[in-house]
Amino acid sequence: MKINLSHGNGGMETAKLIDEIFMPYFKNEYSKGMEDAVTLKTSGEIVFTTDSFVVNPIFFPGGDIGSLAVCGTVNDISTAGAVPKFLSIGFIIEEGFQTDNLHKIAKSVRDVADEAGVKIVTGDTKVIEGNGGIYINTAGIGEMKSSSVHISDAKDGDLLIVSGDLGDHHACILSSRMGIQNNIKSDVAPLNGLVQALISENINIRGMRDITRGGLATVLCEISKSCGFRIEINEESLPVSKEVSGLSGILGLDPLYMGNEGKMLFIIPNEEAENAINILKSKKYGENATVIGQISSGNGVVLRTKLGGKRILQPLMGEGLPRIC
Amino acid sequence: MKLEQVISALQNYKKEIKIMEVCGTHTSAIVKGGIRDLISPSIRLVSGPGCPVCVTPKMYIDRLVDYAFAENTTVLSFGDMFKVPGTKYSLSEAKAEGASAEVVYSPLQSIELAKLHPEKQFIVTAVGFETTAPIYALLIEELIKENINNVKILTSLKTIIPALRFLCEHEVVDGFLSPGHVSVIIGSDAYNELCENYKKPFVIAGFDTEKILLAIYDIIYQIEKKDVRVENMYESVVSKKGQKAALSILDKYFESCDAYWRGVGEIKDSGLILKEEFSRFDAGSRSVLPDKADKHCRCGEVILGRIYPNECAMFGKACTPLHPEGACMVSSEGACGIWYANGGAN
Numbered sequence: 001m002k003i004n005l006s007h008g009n010g011g012m013e014t015a016k017l018i019d020e021i022f023m024p025y026f027k028n029e030y031s032k033g034m035e036d037a038v039t040l041k042t043s044g045e046i047v048f049t050t051d052s053f054v055v056n057p058i059f060f061p062g063g064d065i066g067s068l069a070v071c072g073t074v075n076d077i078s079t080a081g082a083v084p085k086f087l088s089i090g091f092i093i094e095e096g097f098q099t100d101n102l103h104k105i106a107k108s109v110r111d112v113a114d115e116a117g118v119k120i121v122t123g124d125t126k127v128i129e130g131n132g133g134i135y136i137n138t139a140g141i142g143e144m145k146s147s148s149v150h151i152s153d154a155k156d157g158d159l160l161i162v163s164g165d166l167g168d169h170h171a172c173i174l175s176s177r178m179g180i181q182n183n184i185k186s187d188v189a190p191l192n193g194l195v196q197a198l199i200s201e202n203i204n205i206r207g208m209r210d211i212t213r214g215g216l217a218t219v220l221c222e223i224s225k226s227c228g229f230r231i232e233i234n235e236e237s238l239p240v241s242k243e244v245s246g247l248s249g250i251l252g253l254d255p256l257y258m259g260n261e262g263k264m265l266f267i268i269p270n271e272e273a274e275n276a277i278n279i280l281k282s283k284k285y286g287e288n289a290t291v292i293g294q295i296s297s298g299n300g301v302v303l304r305t306k307l308g309g310k311r312i313l314q315p316l317m318g319e320g321l322p323r324i325c
Numbered sequence: 326m327k328l329e330q331v332i333s334a335l336q337n338y339k340k341e342i343k344i345m346e347v348c349g350t351h352t353s354a355i356v357k358g359g360i361r362d363l364i365s366p367s368i369r370l371v372s373g374p375g376c377p378v379c380v381t382p383k384m385y386i387d388r389l390v391d392y393a394f395a396e397n398t399t400v401l402s403f404g405d406m407f408k409v410p411g412t413k414y415s416l417s418e419a420k421a422e423g424a425s426a427e428v429v430y431s432p433l434q435s436i437e438l439a440k441l442h443p444e445k446q447f448i449v450t451a452v453g454f455e456t457t458a459p460i461y462a463l464l465i466e467e468l469i470k471e472n473i474n475n476v477k478i479l480t481s482l483k484t485i486i487p488a489l490r491f492l493c494e495h496e497v498v499d500g501f502l503s504p505g506h507v508s509v510i511i512g513s514d515a516y517n518e519l520c521e522n523y524k525k526p527f528v529i530a531g532f533d534t535e536k537i538l539l540a541i542y543d544i545i546y547q548i549e550k551k552d553v554r555v556e557n558m559y560e561s562v563v564s565k566k567g568q569k570a571a572l573s574i575l576d577k578y579f580e581s582c583d584a585y586w587r588g589v590g591e592i593k594d595s596g597l598i599l600k601e602e603f604s605r606f607d608a609g610s611r612s613v614l615p616d617k618a619d620k621h622c623r624c625g626e627v628i629l630g631r632i633y634p635n636e637c638a639m640f641g642k643a644c645t646p647l648h649p650e651g652a653c654m655v656s657s658e659g660a661c662g663i664w665y666a667n668g669g670a671n
Contacts, residue, residue, distance in 0.1 A: 178430060252350070252657070254357075300668065307332065307534055309359020312668020317646040 001095040008127025016177050017125065021102050021178055022115060025110040029140045030086070030121035031239035038121045040086055042143050047082040047295040049073060050139035056323040058101070058134055060176045062168075062185030063261075066105035068317045068325055070112040071138040071190050071261055073110055075210040078195040079264070082142030083148035094130025105134070116190035122243050151267070154227040156170045158295040159273040160207055161266040163194055163280055163287040164239060166216055167258030171244045174251070189262030189285045197283050198266070207267035213324060214316040215257040220301045221315040231301045233293030256303075257316045259299050267295065328535055331334040331542045337362040342368050343497060344544055345630045347485065348375035348504035349658025350532055355496040356667045358534030360541075370629030372660035374488050375504050377453040378405045379628055379652045380412040383616045385452075385481045386411030386500065392448045392479070392608065393424035401435050402450040403620070407564050408655045432464045432478075439476045448608050451480040455510040458482045458597055459571040465606050480598055483584055486515055487595035493523035500526040500544035502537070505559050507560045512567025513557040526553045529563050548561025555582040578603055587652055624651035625671035627660050634661040635669050 006013045023031075031036050051072045058065040070087065077084040089109065093102070113120055118140065168187040175182055191210065198205055207227070209219045216238075224231045240248075240255045248255050262285055268276045273291055280286035301313040327401040346352055352372045355361065361370065366547050375379050390411050393400040400416060400513075407417040407428060416426045429435065432449050439447050461478055468476055485507050492498055503516060508529045516527040526547040530540035540558055545555045557563055575597065584596025599607045634653065640654040644650035646662055653661035663669075 205622075263371075305357075305359045305361075305534060307358070307363060309362040309534065310360045311357055314666050314668055317666060 001099040002095075002132075003093050003099060003102070003127055004095050005127055005129070008093070008125065011063065014125060014262070016089045016281065019214050021099060022106055022123065025106040026120045026123065028119050029120070030119055031123070031212060039120065040141065042141065045144040045148070047077055047080045047142045047144060047148075048139070049076040051076060051134065052137045054135050054323050054325055055173065055325050057173075057176050058105070060172055060186055062172060063188035064105055064108050065134060066108035067112045067188050068261060069136040069138045070109055070118070071188050072118065072325060073138040074116045074118060074190045074192055075264070075319075077140050077142035078192045079149070079208045079210055079226045080142065080144070080147055081195065081199060081205065081208070082144050083196060084140055084142045084192050086141045087113060087118050088119045088139045089120055091123070091125045092135040093125065093127050094133040095127060096130070096132035097134055098132070114234045115190055147210055149205050151209070151223050154206045154223065154229060154267045154295050155269070156229060156295060156297050157270050158229065158267050159270050159291050160233065160278060160295070161268055161280070161289055161291050162211070162216065162239065163191065163242065163264045163266070163286050164262070165241045166238060166260060166263065167240060167244045167248065167255035168213070170215070170258035170259040171247050174180070180247070182243055182247065184241075184247065187260050187262035191262060191264050192257060194264060194280060194283055194286045198276055199278050201275070201279050201281070203272050203279065204269055205266055206269065209265045211263045211265055212260045212297060215255070215259055216265065217256040217301065217313040218315045221313060223267070224299060224301050228299070229252030229288065229295045231293060231295055233301070233303055235289060235303055235305045237292045238265065239288050239290050256313065261325060328538070334364055334451060334575065335368065335538065335542060336543075338365045338545060339367055342499050342545060342548065343371055343630065344368065344470035344491070344500045344502060344541060345371050345498045346502040347373035347489070348507065349379075349656065349660070349663065350506065351502055351537065352660050353502070353658065353663045354532040354537055356663050356669070360534060360537060363538065364541065368545070370541070371428045371498070371633070372627060373492070373501075373630060374589065374628040375485065375507070376584060376628070376653065376656050376658040376660070377456065377457065377483065378409055379624060380483060380589065381406070381409065381481045382585050382587045382613065383411055383480070384614050386415065387413070388479060388609065389416055389426075389448070389450060390414050390424065393419050393426040394645040397444065398425065398446045399438075400446060400448045401429045401438070402426065404428045405656050405658075406450050406452060407419050407435065408649060409545045409652050410655075432460055432469065435464065435476045436467055436471065437471060439473050443475060444552065445475060447476045449476060449478045449668050454485055454507050455571075455575070456506045458579065459510070459574055462574040465603055466574070468606060472637055477606050478599070478610075479608040479611040481584070482597035483581070483586070484581065484595055484597060485511070487592050488539050488586070489519055491515060491592045491595070492629065493525060496631070498525070498630055499548055501528070502540050502544065503527045503529040505529065505531055505563070507538055508559065508563045508567075510568050510571050511564050513555055513563055514565045515567065516555045520553060522557045524553055525558070528558060530554045530558045533542070558584065570592070586615060588622065588628060591615060604655055618657070622651040624653040624661070627653050634654065634664040637661070641665060641669070
């Protein structure tokens with residue numbers, strides 16, 4: 001069956017769509033009442049964020065727009081050091097969209113939300129004219145259980161750790177669009193488990209950023225600017241899989257500027273870095289965690305090349321790859 | 326000789342020498358590899374005219390923009406061309422004003438679009454060197470085979486050897502790091518005549534930092550020994566005679582013509598244009614006029630190896646990738662854009 005404009009009329013057809021496709025996956029103690037607004041209980045400070053997802057193609061190796069929509073917001077909440085608890089989800093569906101695919105997306109939203117331990121507590125559906133596309137917005141609330149994390153707390157001598165290989169999501173989406181056959185999968189994943197593992201082991205996280213659009217280089221430039229320090233990274237320690245490295249070599253792309261959807265950058269005091277790496281490596285999604293460089297006095301972001309040359313990194317400029325998330 | 330010894334020799338070299346890397350991919354590799362940091366400042370590595378976007382004239386962009394505004398007409402182009410400034414608009418600015426222009430990953434995508442929209446005229450931008458030119462020949466072959474009549478190409482295709490000859494005759498360059506990708510197509514023998522006539526080293530190399538350092542060392546070694554030659558250090562992909570299939574399809578559809586290079590001027594026999602018998606697929610490439618001189622933009626001097634990008638007063642100030650004045654700031658292969666993106670403005 002295909003979605004048509006009447007599914008968005010707010011009447012019988014909309015109710016049927018929600019009952020038959022969304023509720024089987026999203027029903028819980030908060031959503032079952034189908035109220036216009038939901039009442040939530042939290043303990044103390046909360047963090048709140050929102051993100052929209054327009055990825056093309058909507059299904060790709062390793063995930064789909066549904067898993068992306070959950071992970072994106074869960075990871076944004078996690079970067080503040082908070083525990084993600086509640087999510088809203090809004091679907092904007094173009095007429096002609098296959099309901100089978102809507103089932104697949106709803107299932108994947110539910111599965112990743114379950115994995116991340118967040119509840120989908122409210123939602124919305126709109127149908128618009130178009131050509132069978134779909135767009136999703138999620139907003140999320142997280143509880144602050146420990147003190148919040150701000151990049152500006154970074155200090156001279158702190159080390160930078162990435163939780164795994166760079167550029168996987170970008171390379172996967174690009175391969176799908178260009179019809180290139182390879183084994184590259186998106187790394188889309190909820191990272192709250194990694195973050196909470198470090199917090200519960202009392203690692204003093206000075207800053208966190210999830211490495212999405214713009215890639216590591218752009219994130220580092222933003223960090224350098226906001227904390228007022230120089231960042232130096234080593235080319236040799238940057239983790240990039242062989243497949244991604246090969247693909248980017250052929251297409252003239254730079255993994256430093258390619259986006260991920262399941263990688264976190266941590267700033268950790270030098271003396272705690274080894275412990276942090278061991279914790280990350282023992283957890284799912286952190287197996288390839290590694291130290292890539294350090295914070296020092298000065299400004300700007302510098303890459304030390306394999307042979308000892310110096311390259312100054314700037315934020316991504318230009319379009320990049322559109323509709324990557 | 327070990328790499329450490331090569332680096333040490335290059336670090337301690339004292340004589341002033343100017344080596345030109347002809348293609349943008351080498352410029353990018355040199356900057357990204359931090360190579361200037363590893364060698365003596367007396368070895369001046371300058372950029373050449375090998376970035377196709379950088380040498381495409383303003384008047385060509387203007388013609389594309391005219392097409393994009395024309396009724397029932399869509400311009401199809403690689404993304405790089407979209408931001409190149411024309412006299413009034415870039416394609417990207419024209420699109421924001423309502424003109425019809427789309428980014429394609431391959432010119433061959435125009436075939437499907439033409440079939441889907443037989444009522445529309447599609448203009449494909451054909452810009453590039455010997456590396457990209459064969460795909461436009463292939464496009465024409467497919468258009469003929471499938472009897473498609475609503476696709477035309479507007480060409481600003483260039484060939485590298487006449488440009489290198491021009492440089493040897495008019496500029497002071499001691500040696501050339503020859504372009505890797507173009508050499509795959511034209512073969513290493515293509516440089517023999519230039520090497521013999523102008524007594525300069527031509528070294529073809531890959532794009533790793535190590536390979537480029539070895540090539541620079543080889544160029545200096547040749548000059549010191551006064552024994553210049555064409556050296557192919559990229560033998561895994563570059564043969565003596567080049568790619569026969571690519572060269573023969575080029576020959577089938579294109580002939581050479583005098584061509585205008587943005588910022589440089591007209592260079593004899595340095596362009597490729599559709600042969601007369603295929604002119605029905607040509608969107609008027611022969612009638613694109615040369616640019617008027619631009620007083621402020623020094624892109625021409627950058628790609629002739631006279632100045633480094635940051636020696637232009639506009640670099641990083643009036644001219645940035647977000648607001649490019651010159652074409653060299655636009656492209657990912659353009660010297661100014663590469664320098665800027667890698668901190669050259671600081």
